[in-house]
Amino acid sequence: xxxxxxxxxxxxxxxxxxxxxxxxxxxxxxxxxxxxxxxxxxxxxxxxxxxxxxxxxxxxxxxxxxxxxxxxxxxxxxxxxxxxx
Amino acid sequence: xxxxxxxxxxxxxxxxxxxxxxxxxxxxxxxxxxxxxxxxxxxxxxxxxxxxxxxxxxxxxxxxxxxxxxxxxxxxxxxxxxxxx
Numbered sequence: 001x002x003x004x005x006x007x008x009x010x011x012x013x014x015x016x017x018x019x020x021x022x023x024x025x026x027x028x029x030x031x032x033x034x035x036x037x038x039x040x041x042x043x044x045x046x047x048x049x050x051x052x053x054x055x056x057x058x059x060x061x062x063x064x065x066x067x068x069x070x071x072x073x074x075x076x077x078x079x080x081x082x083x084x085x
Numbered sequence: 086x087x088x089x090x091x092x093x094x095x096x097x098x099x100x101x102x103x104x105x106x107x108x109x110x111x112x113x114x115x116x117x118x119x120x121x122x123x124x125x126x127x128x129x130x131x132x133x134x135x136x137x138x139x140x141x142x143x144x145x146x147x148x149x150x151x152x153x154x155x156x157x158x159x160x161x162x163x164x165x166x167x168x169x170x
Contacts, residue, residue, distance in 0.1 A: 001139070002136055002139040002140060005132055005135055005136045005139070006133075006136045008132060009129050009130075009132035009133045009135075009136055010129075011129075012125050012126070012128055012129030012132065013126060013129035013130060013133065015125065016122050016125040016126035016129055017122060018122075019119040019121035019122045019125065020118070020119040020121075020122040022119075023117065023118075023119040023122075024117065027117060029116070029117050030117055031114070031116065031117055032108065032109065032112060032114050032115055032116055032117040032118055033105070033108075033117050033118065034104040034105040034107075034108040036104035036105075037101050037102060037103075037104045037105040037108075040097050040098075040100065040101040040104065041097070041098060041101035043097055044094050044095075044096075044097030044098035044101055045094075045098060047090055047093060047094035047097065048091075048094045048098065050090055050094075051087055051090045051091045051094055054086070054087040054090070055087060
């Protein structure tokens with residue numbers, strides 16, 4: 001039972017940034033998004049990948065590597081779409 | 086070593102939404118933020134709390150309960166500040 005809850009929880013937290021990324025690509029606007037949030041999250045999930053590699057835990061590696069990909073893309077789009085002031 | 090990496094990674098992913106919440110409160114604008122992102126994340130971290138409770142793992146419970154609090158507040162502010170169209 002807890003394995004199912006863990007897997008579903010992991011999938012949800014991993015995919016949560018996908019709708020945000022889609023919204024940014026659609027609207028080409030990032031004014032209200034915090035770059036600090038993306039950066040802290042990116043460093044955090046990258047460290048989870050390292051943690052997973054040390055423990056050889058594939059579910060930790062895969063779910064967080066996916067998050068690294070999504071957040072890195074989001075950060076690139078952030079700097080691409082932000083208004084130069 | 087992996088314990089330190091795990092703790093730092095956990096703290097970073099838990100606090101990552103705080104700067105976003107501060108930005109929303111300051112700017113009173115949520116136009117570019119995806120409510121789907123907040124909702125999926127909120128359900129995900131809530132399930133991590135349940136997972137932690139079943140396993141009696143305090144670090145999982147505490148870090149994700151903190152995320153539940155931050156994301157629930159963010160969702161409330163989202164509906165409070167979104168423009169009615």
